[in-house]
Each structure stands twice: as C-alpha cells, then as structure tokens.
Amino acid sequence: MKKKIIVSQHDYDILKTLCYHSPGSEKLREELDRAVIRKGKVPDEVVQVNSTLQFKDERTGAVRSVQLVLPAASNIQLGKLSILSPIGTALLGYSAGDVIDWEVPAGKTKLHILRVDQAEMAVKKEA
Template sequence: MTAKRPAITVTATDHAMLSRIAAGAAHTMPELAAELTHELDRARILPEGRVSADHAHIGSEIVYRDESTKRETTLTLVWPQDADIEKNRVSVMTPIGVALLGMAAGRSIDWTTRSGDVKRLTVLEVREPAEERAAS
C-alpha cells in the first residue's frame, strides 16, 4: 500500500505548460505522462502571477533526502530542454521531477524510479534559484 500523497501547489503558468507537455508525452512516455497528469489533477493551483517560494516549482532549487540511503541531494527542477545532469538541473519530465513538483519542505513522497524501485524522499528545503536570490 502506498502512503497518502502530500498536498502539492503549482503556479498557474507551470500547470498550463505541464498539462501540454504531459498530453504531448502520452504516446512516447505513457507511464510518466499519466503520473504527471495525476499530480496536476490533484494540485492546488496558484492564481496567475503568484508563486509560492515554499513549494517546488520550475526553477526551484530543492534539497531532499532519500529515506532508504539517508543521502541528501540538491537539484534544480527545470523544463525538459534545460536539463543538465552534470549541473544537477533535473527535468520535470523524469520520475523524480514529477515526484518533487509542488512539494513543500518537510513533506515526504513515495516515487517509482526508472528501474521500478519504489523509494521515499523527504524534501528538506526549497529555495529560489541562486540568480533570483542574488537579485533580491
């Protein structure tokens, strides 16, 4: 039995773009597209122009812990075309990207890796990207 999924929050802009991406990926990546669509369907959507710095969104820097290994990882959640694993820029169209989308610090979620393993991760911190932090 999987644990109840935590509440997630996404911006209206991200929700619209991700809905289009999920629809476009339905034939090439059906499982991932279905998972993303499920997450979008249950998300609380912020009004246009509003962003919650407390919730992981496209561009957020996220620190999370893999509960099975206790390993902490920091990554930036990005659009598929901006992904660069060497710079820890992870596409929202990956299993971990879908799992992290909309999550707040202190929340945990079970997610299925590409190899089919189910892992539990806990978001430790959600930060604005370094560029935005420097500008504020």
C-alpha cells in the same frame, strides 16, 4: 490519500501542454490532476519549475541538490533535473519538510525535501 500539491497557474499551463506532447508523462498528468492551482504567488517553500532544492532519498541516504527544469534544460551532471523524470515529477508542488512516498526505477522510496530556494525563479521571471 495523497496530500494535495500546489502548482502555479503559469507552471500548470506549461506542464499541461508538455504532457500532451511528451511520451511517458502519465505520472505528471496524474499529479497535475490532483493539484491546487494558484493564480497568485505560490509560497516560497513550494517546489516549482526552476526551483533549486535539496532532498534526501531516505532509502539510500543520498542527499542531492538540484534545480527542477523543463526537459529541454535538463542536465543531471549540472544538477538540472527534468520535471518528467520520476523524481522530478515526485517533487513538484511539495514543500520543504515534506516526505513523499514514490516509485522510482529502483523501487519504492521516500524523498524528504530538506530545503527549497526560489532564487532561480526570480531571475527567470525578471528576464
């Protein structure tokens, strides 16, 4: 059984709506269905929409720093990873230190979340 993920009520509402209007969002729907929804503050080490994080793909050894964003803001050259991408969906709701088994287009992999930074979240919520 997979570990429960944590999603803020705010992110949950946005992502649930996104699922109804986006083809290819089945995996995200599945993740949201098993999520623990937090009405209050989500711990800082949990990956949320707009979190900046660093993770390692254990299959390839590649370490990447990305910001998890909604599809309209995605730009992989700028490190902005869509929540609807296979890796974006995989990372949502997990915490720094977690290792996730996930199916990506290249096959099964393990994603190890090395660090999560909520600085981008604070800026966005104040605006």
